[in-house]
Amino acid sequence: MLIGQLAKQTELSRDTIRFYEKMQLIQSITRNNGYKDYPEQTLQQLHLIRTAKNLGFSLNEIKQILALTTQGEIPAIQVQDIFQDKLNMIDEKIEQLMNIKTMLSRFTQGEACPLRTDCPIPDLN
Known part of the structure; x- marks a missing residue:
């Protein structure tokens, strides 16, 4: 074709x-x-x-x-494993994004600016 x-x-x-x-x-x-x-x-x-x-x-x-x-054909158990691995990665990413959202919310409500040198930002990874 x-x-x-x-x-x-x-x-x-x-x-x-x-x-x-x-x-x-x-x-x-x-x-x-x-x-x-x-x-x-x-x-x-x-x-x-x-x-x-x-x-x-x-x-x-x-x-x-x-x-x-x-x-x-990929065995069903292997497909399940592939999907579960992807779900785990998504869950980790959601957790990271929720942490970022929480921090940004705090900063918009008056906490010290994270873009200043005197404001430490925790590592999210």
């Missing part, structure tokens, strides 16, 4: 498809005439990429997931 057909079927731009190929998320086969041909499985891979991005996975994380799919 040519890139134009793939773009139309997936509603992704050609640039996005080329970027995913550059990131080695998908592969193409170069024809004798120089055109790139994408196998049918690329549609499924692009659907997985879109779904994973909507769930908050980074392209590097998606690349690891796609590597698992090349070995066949």
Whole structure:
């Protein structure tokens, strides 16, 4: 399938498809005439990429997931582990953001300015 057909079927731009190929998320086969041909499985891979991005996975994380799919169907327990790891990361990020929100709220209510040299800021990491 040519890139134009793939773009139309997936509603992704050609640039996005080329970027995913550059990131080695998908592969193409170069024809004798120089055109790139994408196998049918690329549609499924692009659907997985879109779904994973909507769930908050980074392209590097998606690349690891796609590597698992090349070995066949990912076992359910492994999918659960991937989702749990992502949930744990989200929980950590939420906690960090809540700490930042609390500090900013205190600063807007009259506590010393954090942008001054005499005002220590705790490390949030």
